[in-house]
Amino acid sequence: MSLAPRLTVDLDAIAANWTALDARSAPDVETAAVVKADAYGLGAERVGPALARAGARSFFVALPTEGIALRRALDAAGHGGAAVYVLGGYLADDRAAFASARLRPVLNSVAQLQAWVAGPAGPAALQLDTGMNRLGIEASELAALGALPGCVALVMSHLACADAPDHPMNTAQHEAFVEMTTAIDRPLSLAATGGTLLDPAFHFAMTRPGIGLYGGLPFADATPVVPLDATVTLVRAVLPGVAVGYGATWTATHPARIATLSIGYADGLPRIAGNAAFGQAIATHDGRPLPYAGRVSMDLISIDVTACPDIVEGDRVQILSPEMPIDRVAEVCGTIGYEILTSLGARYQRHYIGG
DSSP states (O other): OOOSOEEEEEHHHHHHHHHHHHTTSOTTSEEOEEOHHHHHTTOHHHHHHHHHHHTOOEEEESSHHHHHHHHHHHHHTTOTTOEEEETTOOOGGGHHHHHHTTEEEEEOSHHHHHHHHTTTOOSEEEEBOSSOOSSSBOHHHHHHHOSOOTTEEEEEOOOSSTTSTTOHHHHHHHHHHHHHHTTOOSOEEEESHHHHTSOGGGTTTEEOOOGGGGTOTTOTTOOOOOOEEEEEEEEEEEOTTOEESGGGOEEOSSOEEEEEESOOGGGTOOTHHHHHTTTSEEEEETTEEEEBOSOOOSSOEEEEOTTOTTOOTTOEEEEESSSSOHHHHHHHHTSOHHHHHHTOOTTSEEEEEOO
8 A cells, every 4th residue: 555645647648638639620730739837747758758649749838947858858759850839938048948958939028039039049939919918029019020030930829718718808819819910921829728629710820738638628528637546544433523624624414434545735635625625526436426524634634435335444535537527626626727737746656557
């Protein structure tokens, strides 16, 4: 028996999700892959090559350090020709990193563009601000630039509300992007996962799915990617009126069997899950729902296993499963699946299958 929680990463499921999202656009539209934040916490050095084998030719990370690690993994797996874009932009201090790992910056300001053109001036992407007001150059700045430098290999923007298909912001940003790029003869990209699921008019030359690759909404048809289970370290009987956990926030209303699991907020399971989840089916065992009993602590949680009299010490209980995917857990915790996924801790036994 291992006390460490076990996170299984299904590389074939990630590849299948990429293939399914790739099929949402026309054959001449490239489907890239966003693997920032260590492939949303799942390990870019394993996920990246699996996606490259599935057909991905372009990858997006957030920071140069992430790009260096991904480049090393892709080169080792025989996919050295893949393009690796760095969404965070370019600073001259990172020049050596960009050059050594053949990284392509996503240039987010006129100053970044000028610094890149001054050297090394390799292929890069240029980000436009179409209304999100976060990154990218504005329409007036783009007009002042005139002809784009030859190093700009991709022009892109990002949708703020693509996970809400009927939001008027989607149409407004699409119109702004079209207007800003009418005279630009470079490949264009606007859609991440949510945009990929919108009308094909949002696809342009490249889509850039991220969360959908890893089984998250808004890609409701995604194949589940990350089963997570934890070990039962103790089972005890409690009588009605007996409290469990920090703060005594949960009290038994019936003769109950309480199992303690070796997983907690140090492993990325939000502390709020305990108080938010009273009576809700968060954990499962063979598909049977098991509500939390009390607060999530640093290393442990307690669950009510009265409905599963066969559970004993050493058994495994599922924290993430087809019955309780990341977005359902996120809903209970008042957050989003992205946060649940990227918070998964370093203490897990990580088990990769497929790929």
